[in-house]
Amino acid sequence: MRYIRPLSIEDAVGQLAGSAGLAAILAGGSDLLVRMKGGFVEPELIIDIKSIAGLRDISETADGFSIGAAVPCAVLGENAALKKAWPGVVEAAKLIGSKQVQGRCTIVGNLCNASPAADSVPALVAAGARAAVVGPSGKRTIAVETVPTAPGRTSLAKGEIIEAILLGKRAPRSADAYLRFIPRTEMDIAVVSAGVNLTLDEAGVVTAARVAIGAAAPTVLLVEEGAEALIGRKLDEAALERLAKVCAGACRPIDDKRGTIEFRRKVAGVLARRAAQTAYARAGGK
Amino acid sequence: MAGVAVSTTINGDTIEYLCQPDETLLDVLRDRLGLTGAKEGCGTGDCGACSVIIDDRLVCSCLVLGAEAEGRRIETVEGMAHGDKLHPLQQKFLEHAALQCGICTPGFLIAAKDLLAKNPDPTEEEIRFGLAGNLCRCTGYDKIVRAVQDAATVMKGA
Numbered sequence: 401m402r403y404i405r406p407l408s409i410e411d412a413v414g415q416l417a418g419s420a421g422l423a424a425i426l427a428g429g430s431d432l433l434v435r436m437k438g439g440f441v442e443p444e445l446i447i448d449i450k451s452i453a454g455l456r457d458i459s460e461t462a463d464g465f466s467i468g469a470a471v472p473c474a475v476l477g478e479n480a481a482l483k484k485a486w487p488g489v490v491e492a493a494k495l496i497g498s499k500q501v502q503g504r505c506t507i508v509g510n511l512c513n514a515s516p517a518a519d520s521v522p523a524l525v526a527a528g529a530r531a532a533v534v535g536p537s538g539k540r541t542i543a544v545e546t547v548p549t550a551p552g553r554t555s556l557a558k559g560e561i562i563e564a565i566l567l568g569k570r571a572p573r574s575a576d577a578y579l580r581f582i583p584r585t586e587m588d589i590a591v592v593s594a595g596v597n598l599t600l601d602e603a604g605v606v607t608a609a610r611v612a613i614g615a616a617a618p619t620v621l622l623v624e625e626g627a628e629a630l631i632g633r634k635l636d637e638a639a640l641e642r643l644a645k646v647c648a649g650a651c652r653p654i655d656d657k658r659g660t661i662e663f664r665r666k667v668a669g670v671l672a673r674r675a676a677q678t679a680y681a682r683a684g685g686k
Numbered sequence: 687m688a689g690v691a692v693s694t695t696i697n698g699d700t701i702e703y704l705c706q707p708d709e710t711l712l713d714v715l716r717d718r719l720g721l722t723g724a725k726e727g728c729g730t731g732d733c734g735a736c737s738v739i740i741d742d743r744l745v746c747s748c749l750v751l752g753a754e755a756e757g758r759r760i761e762t763v764e765g766m767a768h769g770d771k772l773h774p775l776q777q778k779f780l781e782h783a784a785l786q787c788g789i790c791t792p793g794f795l796i797a798a799k800d801l802l803a804k805n806p807d808p809t810e811e812e813i814r815f816g817l818a819g820n821l822c823r824c825t826g827y828d829k830i831v832r833a834v835q836d837a838a839t840v841m842k843g844a
Contacts, residue, residue: 403690403707403753426751433749434730436708446707448754474743498819499797501731503743504750586818 405448409455409534409563412447417536417559419445425561426450427470428504430497431513455563458482464569466532469508469562473520474499476507486567487682488576488595488675492523495580498587508562514548514619517590521548522614523578525622526595529567535560545612548619571608573600575682577675580614581667583658590615591659594647594671596679598630604685606630611643611676613668616651623650626672635680643676644669694755696721697765705752712736714752715762723763723792727821734820737793738762744800744819763792766799774844775799775837784833786824793820798834806842810835 406412416423421444424432435441449455455468458479465482473493476482483490489507496505496519507520511531521544529544536559544565549555556562580593593614601607611626629642653664689704696719705714712729715721715738727733729748736747739761766773775798778784785791794817801808801816808816813834814827822830 401707402688403751405753405756426754429749429751429754430731433710433751437729437748446751448751450754472743497731498734499800499816500734500737500744500746500819501749503740503745586815 401442401444401446403446403448405451407451407453409449409452409561412449412452413534413536413559413561415445415447416561421445423447425512427455427506427509428472428501430501430505431509449561452563462569463566465567467507467565467567469506469564471506472503473505473507474502477502482567485570486527486576488578488597488679489520489523489527489529489567492578492595493520495519495578507565511544511547511565512554512556512562514550514552514554515589516548516551516618516620517593517615518548518620519578519580519590519593519614521620522593522595522612523576524565524595525612525620526578526597526610527567527576528597528610529565531562532564532566533560534563541566545620545622550618571599573602573683573685574598574608575679575684577678577682579671579675579678581659581671589658592616592651592653592664592667592671594668594675596626596672596675598676598679598683598685600680600683600685604634604680606633606635606639606680611647611672613647613651613672616653616664616668618652621650621652623647623672625650630676635676635685640673640676644673647672690753692753692756694757695759697760697762703752707751707753709752710748711738711750711752711755711760712747714755715747718752721762721764724796725789725792727789727793732821733790733793734797735790735793737796737820739796739800742800742803744797746819761796761799763795766795773799774840775802775834778833778837778840779830782829782833782836784825784829790820790822790824794822794830798837801834802838802841807838808834 424443576597580590582588609627648669725735727735
């Protein structure tokens with residue numbers, strides 16, 4: 401095994417594309433090192449991306465925010481501007497692991513690990529976040545929901561690296577929220593989860609919405625019918641009922657000891673409803 | 687496997703070592719540098735017994751490669767006491783009997799040090815939440831929380 405610490409993203413991409421054996425990207429390592437320790441993966445090359453300029457920064461641009469691939473989740477929680485604009489994304493990222501893990505884990509790692517239960521991913525999908533991808537044939541940006549394709553699998557081609565997550569500029573009266581169900585109070589993997597992102601008009605009518613459900617299918621679900629249930633309405637009981645119903649219906653969950661199919665469906669609806677209420681209140685709706 | 691040459695700072699001292707590319711910082715500290723304060727409980731980032739502070743961030747040293755320490759500033763439990771003078775947290779852990787078997791104690795001390803550095807006057811809930819990444823199977827946590835509260839009072843007065 402070799403360990404390298406490239407100083408540019410181009411060098412990292414070149415090394416990744418040119419590797420004959422299995423190459424792994426190392427940012428926080430909170431998934432990679434556990435998998436190496438368990439013998440589930442034996443990389444021939446480890447590419448530590450933390451010394452690449454800009455990858456450890458959160459920058460506020462004319463278009464919104466760019467969160468570098470090596471920014472630990474703890475840093476997201478310390479960024480007041482990001483927290484104000486995207487409270488749901490930040491609260492989701494802050495739910496990952498203990499304080500020790502927070503100091504290392506990243507949202508790009510969470511996305512690329514491609515677990516259906518990843519906490520930050522439904523929030524990012526609801527937020528309409530995009531991933532800035534760099535590869536041997538140049539750069540492209542893709543919707544976050546197109547990255548995971550199955551548990552543990554992504555749509556990234558050989559040599560491609562996500563260098564940042566991009567969050568858009570906020571329209572007035574916009575906010576997001578994320579909720580998950582776990583059987584204990586802290587530090588567990590979501591049994592089911594929901595992210596909701598809303599924009600309201602001056603009268604409190606929802607003008608734009610995105611709803612995402614986690615841990616209820618092989619990949620995160622963007623529930624367009626959930627958004628349709630909210631758009632054009634205030635958050636009245638009928639809209640919330642419809643939201644809960646379509647979210648429950650969209651789930652394709654597994655049945656296991658942590659939650660039955662029936663339980664996951666029901667709770668997906670409940671969480672979507674509550675996350676919508678929180679996002680609505682945060683956006684200034686009454 | 688070729689060794690990786692690393693130059694880092696541990697408890698204020700410049701330290702140089704050679705390690706294997708897949709060797710964790712925890713293994714480097716314990717097996718190469720003789721700093722056996724950090725313990726291996728789970729090796730997967732769940733128990734916090736291997737906690738150290740890197741560049742003012744609390745982390746599990748079992749989830750860091752030794753090679754990643756290049757140019758960083760690491761604090762371990764060995765750096766807490768000054769000669770014979772214990773850190774207030776160490777003193778209060780003794781006074782409150784906040785340990786039984788002791789395996790988790792270095793991790794708790796480092797995590798509590800990090801907690802009080804960022805929040806010198808934590809509530810009980812903040813202490814319990816802040817130390818939730820450290821597992822103890824003996825004490826039931828209560829004595830640990832009391833010791834940290836008492837140490838916070840002493841440190842504020844200092």
